[in-house]
Amino acid sequence: VGQSLVVVGSIAFDTIRTPHGEVPEVLGGSATYFSLAAAFFVPVRLVGVVGEDFPSEYRRVLESRCIDTAGLQIVPGGRTFRWSGSYHGAMNEAKTEDVQLNVFGDFRPVIPEAWRDTHLVFLANGSPVTQAAVLDQVRKPHLVVADTMNLWIDTQREALLDLLKRVDGLVLNDGEARMLSGEHNLVAAAHKIVGLGPTFVVIKKGEHGALLVSRGGPRVGSLTSELVCPLPGYPSLKVFDPTGAGDSFAGGMMGYLASAGNYDFRSLVRAMAYGTVTASFTIEDFSVRRLERLCLDEIDERLRLYRGMLEF
Amino acid sequence: VGQSLVVVGSIAFDTIRTPHGEVPEVLGGSATYFSLAAAFFVPVRLVGVVGEDFPSEYRRVLESRCIDTAGLQIVPGGRTFRWSGSYHGAMNEAKTEDVQLNVFGDFRPVIPEAWRDTHLVFLANGSPVTQAAVLDQVRKPHLVVADTMNLWIDTQREALLDLLKRVDGLVLNDGEARMLSGEHNLVAAAHKIVGLGPTFVVIKKGEHGALLVSRGGPRVGSLTSELVCPLPGYPSLKVFDPTGAGDSFAGGMMGYLASAGNYDFRSLVRAMAYGTVTASFTIEDFSVRRLERLCLDEIDERLRLYRGMLEF
Numbered sequence: 001v002g003q004s005l006v007v008v009g010s011i012a013f014d015t016i017r018t019p020h021g022e023v024p025e026v027l028g029g030s031a032t033y034f035s036l037a038a039a040f041f042v043p044v045r046l047v048g049v050v051g052e053d054f055p056s057e058y059r060r061v062l063e064s065r066c067i068d069t070a071g072l073q074i075v076p077g078g079r080t081f082r083w084s085g086s087y088h089g090a091m092n093e094a095k096t097e098d099v100q101l102n103v104f105g106d107f108r109p110v111i112p113e114a115w116r117d118t119h120l121v122f123l124a125n126g127s128p129v130t131q132a133a134v135l136d137q138v139r140k141p142h143l144v145v146a147d148t149m150n151l152w153i154d155t156q157r158e159a160l161l162d163l164l165k166r167v168d169g170l171v172l173n174d175g176e177a178r179m180l181s182g183e184h185n186l187v188a189a190a191h192k193i194v195g196l197g198p199t200f201v202v203i204k205k206g207e208h209g210a211l212l213v214s215r216g217g218p219r220v221g222s223l224t225s226e227l228v229c230p231l232p233g234y235p236s237l238k239v240f241d242p243t244g245a246g247d248s249f250a251g252g253m254m255g256y257l258a259s260a261g262n263y264d265f266r267s268l269v270r271a272m273a274y275g276t277v278t279a280s281f282t283i284e285d286f287s288v289r290r291l292e293r294l295c296l297d298e299i300d301e302r303l304r305l306y307r308g309m310l311e312f
Numbered sequence: 313v314g315q316s317l318v319v320v321g322s323i324a325f326d327t328i329r330t331p332h333g334e335v336p337e338v339l340g341g342s343a344t345y346f347s348l349a350a351a352f353f354v355p356v357r358l359v360g361v362v363g364e365d366f367p368s369e370y371r372r373v374l375e376s377r378c379i380d381t382a383g384l385q386i387v388p389g390g391r392t393f394r395w396s397g398s399y400h401g402a403m404n405e406a407k408t409e410d411v412q413l414n415v416f417g418d419f420r421p422v423i424p425e426a427w428r429d430t431h432l433v434f435l436a437n438g439s440p441v442t443q444a445a446v447l448d449q450v451r452k453p454h455l456v457v458a459d460t461m462n463l464w465i466d467t468q469r470e471a472l473l474d475l476l477k478r479v480d481g482l483v484l485n486d487g488e489a490r491m492l493s494g495e496h497n498l499v500a501a502a503h504k505i506v507g508l509g510p511t512f513v514v515i516k517k518g519e520h521g522a523l524l525v526s527r528g529g530p531r532v533g534s535l536t537s538e539l540v541c542p543l544p545g546y547p548s549l550k551v552f553d554p555t556g557a558g559d560s561f562a563g564g565m566m567g568y569l570a571s572a573g574n575y576d577f578r579s580l581v582r583a584m585a586y587g588t589v590t591a592s593f594t595i596e597d598f599s600v601r602r603l604e605r606l607c608l609d610e611i612d613e614r615l616r617l618y619r620g621m622l623e624f
Contacts, residue, residue: 207498
């Protein structure tokens with residue numbers, strides 16, 4: 001049961017400093033967090049690139065969760081993408097200290113022939129040109145969702161706008177949504193983005209949760225619950241390391257959608273709730289450590305608590 | 313049915329500038345917004361002070377909603393409190409342009425003898441010394457909730473800490489909660505504030521909603537839904553004027569609690585939902601204009617939509 005899901009994105013060595021400590025060259029990257037989060041719900045197909053320095057223990061982390069690494073390119077003599085960042089104060093945003101793209105800078109994703117009929121495709125943050133090249137390789141996917149970032153909104157806006165006409169959903173953070181739409185109000189920003197092509201947009205607001213806006217029936221001025229859903233963040237007493245929270249959110253969301261095989265508005269809302277809860281575990285430890293030792297029954301139990309909070 | 317509710321706070325002439333326009337000396341003040349919001353649920357007793365310049369039409373706005381103004385002091389020859397502010401960009405915060413305390417500067421609240429057994433007391437933002445003086449005048453209220461602000465946290469911390477031992481609930485915004493607790497994480501901040509005396513605290517986060525933390529059974533490390541509830545803001549496509557949103561939230565919340573006559577955790581959550589929805593109307597027009605023409609069935613209809621959004 002469940003539909004097939006492929007993710008294309010980065011795999012990285014992260015060096016992270018938070019008020020709770022510092023870790024050097026731990027496993028990270030958007031596709032890594034996404035895969036580990038989505039794998040609680042369905043098998044995941046991972047397309048990414050690493051260097052020869054990628055250790056077998058990191059590969060085992062992925063494979064122990066039944067993430068299919070047949071799409072993982074290993075560049076001979078290459079070095080894996082490195083990112084260094086730190087978090088301060090309320091830890092809402094990472095301060096990037098250093099980036100070494102290495103093999104990720106020349107990444108040309110190749111979807112293995114056997115994966116070209118995958119039902120759900122997630123294009124993790126990457127250049128919209130590269131993201132479009134991935135879509136050229138898949139046949140009639142049921143659902144395509146993309147992430148993006150300020151860099152591409154700023155430097156490759158036209159390519160991004162072209163891409164938006166080819167995706168069903170866009171996931172991005174609040175600052176990026178404002179930048180893409182030119183609207184301060186996030187509901188207005190989301191409505192404008194939906195006007196650019198996607199059927200739905202999910203704006204991630206970190207600790208403040210997420211906002212879903214979806215095209216529905218005809219809109220006549222005011223909002224209806226058919227089209228808009230704000231979900232609060234899960235209330236976390238301790239945020240250890242926020243790295244990967246957004247990608248874990250997307251992974252939980254897409255993983256749930258693949259397992260449900262249904263993309264109507266109610267399913268999207270439930271998928272966001274699963275994404276929220278999955279991400280709330282990610283931030284409880286450095287890197288992917290919490291995801292590594294997480295079990296689906298813990299996710300389900302926290303979802304139950306979260307749902308209970310929102311009943312009135 | 314319903315219990316009695318008294319509010320003590322400011323009544324003001326607001327001069328407001330937003331990207332949508334500018335209005336001079338319109339009706340405002342914390343007790344004004346609170347009263348108009350709470351009055352949808354129960355009769356409200358208002359204690360405040362104005363000058364001789366307070367026009368009868370503003371008084372009619374209050375009285376047309378059955379707000380009892382027997383506690384309204386009119387200072388002969390005095391001028392009403394004036395506040396001027398502007399909103400920019402995402403309009404999350406007011407920029408104060410001018411403040412003239414006038415008669416509010418010497419405000420010594422007097423609770424009319426007939427009101428000293430009021431069941432619910434809301435101490436809108438004011439000096440904690442003044443707020444305590446109000447509590448000295450009421451006999452065994454069922455529920456006392458206070459608001460505060462950065463000024464008092466900064467300049468009258470000891471008096472505020474004394475007050476917190478005498479109230480059941482505290483309502484304040486996110487920046488104030490961080491300032492009072494010294495904690496960046498809002499869940500941690502709320503837990504710390506609950507440790508200072510109140511049974512519950514509600515942290516207002518503007519467009520991002522509100523967070524409730526309440527003392528419950530014994531806490532053993534992790535959170536339970538018994539104790540914590542985050543609610544998202546109502547998704548508003550257009551924010552016309554955010555002035556009074558926080559006070560309308562508190563008014564809707566306290567009004568609902570008075571009408572329910574029950575203050576358990578589930579009632580607090582439902583009260584927050586009513587507060588959220590009531591405030592979402594306030595911001596749709598300048599000053600109290602939207603509240604003036606609002607009806608309870610509109611609040612109930614929007615609550616139904618809001619509840620529907622949060623079902624998954």
